[in-house]
Amino acid sequence: MIYNKLLTQPFIHKIVEQDFTESIIIDSLEKCYQTCAFSTFPYIIHNYNSLQAILLTKSGNCISLSLFIKLFLKEHYNIYSYLIPCTIPKKYKHSDYLDICHVALAIPLNKNCVYIVDPAFYFLNPIIVNLSTMSCTTVFSKSIYDREKSSDLKTYSSIDIVESCPKKIEKNTIFNKYQTIGKNTYYANSYFKNDPTDNWCYFLTEIINPDEAITSFFIHIKNNPFITTTYIDKQGVCTSEYFIKLTPGYIEISKDAEDMERINVDEVTKTQINTIDKKIGGFLQDSLSNYINFTNTG
Known part of the structure; x- marks a missing residue:
């Protein structure tokens, strides 16, 4: 540490x-x-x-x-x-x-x-x-x-x-x-x-x-990359939109603070990747698929 x-x-x-x-x-x-x-x-x-x-x-x-x-x-x-x-x-x-x-x-x-x-x-x-x-x-x-x-x-x-x-x-x-x-x-x-x-x-x-x-x-402890995006709801309060976390072999996804979905990276579809990229791509400097590859290959 x-x-x-x-x-x-x-x-x-x-x-x-x-x-x-x-x-x-x-x-x-x-x-x-x-x-x-x-x-x-x-x-x-x-x-x-x-x-x-x-x-x-x-x-x-x-x-x-x-x-x-x-x-x-x-x-x-x-x-x-x-x-x-x-x-x-x-x-x-x-x-x-x-x-x-x-x-x-x-x-x-x-x-x-x-x-x-x-x-x-x-x-x-x-x-x-x-x-x-x-x-x-x-x-x-x-x-x-x-x-x-x-x-x-x-x-x-x-x-x-x-x-x-x-x-x-x-x-x-x-x-x-x-x-x-x-x-x-x-x-x-x-x-x-x-x-x-x-x-x-x-x-x-x-x-x-x-x-x-x-x-x-902090980064050595929280060493699996994750991101939380937010928006302002109709009442003017910040609200979670996406939570994405990459771990070796898996991607964890939650939308609108719903229950977390843990998906094997081999089962993630291009449609899912493209949807997420469109939503959070402005906060990333590469595509989510490349980040997944990075996480799994080091």
């Missing part, structure tokens, strides 16, 4: 007042879900870093999706933002993950207020960290792999409620020999409302080597 030291630098002292509304941030999230896909294909097959992945394939991991929003906000609104390191809920952890194994985006409004978006967790609205009041906020997160049967937004069962409260680290916190977060760092302590014991943290410090510190081990 490849682990590298996490490198961070504070940004709170750099903050200048910016002019934007929460609706701009929500629009940028929706743009990400409409335009991009969560995918490990760029890393495993093309050996891209996260910036290359999002620029060349409009896809990638949590770093790439956060970079998309960062670049989008700068280009369209001249808003500055920072990639930040995060932990994750226990239910998503793997025994080989380091404690800090995730990246999100912090968008300062001013020195007292910072917005946080997490596109890889399919946030529908941002966490708002108020450093003056230290008040908690509520965020909605789409459970992307759960099929939504309701057409009424008020009765959606696939939207999780996340509570998030600002806190401050009082002394250097050593998570492991590769990862330390410095004292006086603010963070957003978050948890799903239906499980307050399973918390995770967004640290308000800039991560300056995200691929080296996180992608390096």
Whole structure:
């Protein structure tokens, strides 16, 4: 397993007042879900870093999706933002993950207020960290792999409620020999409302080597390429369209969060390949059949 030291630098002292509304941030999230896909294909097959992945394939991991929003906000609104390191809920952890194994985006409004978006967790609205009041906020997160049967937004069962409260680290916190977060760092302590014991943290410090510190081990653990594409439904909520995963000898397919279908690669028809290529080809740099061959031949 490849682990590298996490490198961070504070940004709170750099903050200048910016002019934007929460609706701009929500629009940028929706743009990400409409335009991009969560995918490990760029890393495993093309050996891209996260910036290359999002620029060349409009896809990638949590770093790439956060970079998309960062670049989008700068280009369209001249808003500055920072990639930040995060932990994750226990239910998503793997025994080989380091404690800090995730990246999100912090968008300062001013020195007292910072917005946080997490596109890889399919946030529908941002966490708002108020450093003056230290008040908690509520965020909605789409459970992307759960099929939504309701057409009424008020009765959606696939939207999780996340509570998030600002806190401050009082002394250097050593998570492991590769990862330390410095004292006086603010963070957003978050948890799903239906499980307050399973918390995770967004640290308000800039991560300056995200691929080296996180992608390096993530890709070795999640080493079978997969992609999740999304669209915005009639209620304005991001929804899973396709989940495709390649493993030696098989392709796993789920459409619209239906039950996963596992097909032997020798039994996949050209029609199936062509249909998928038409739907997700914009996120791939080759045909799905060639990716299948790559996975099975190395």
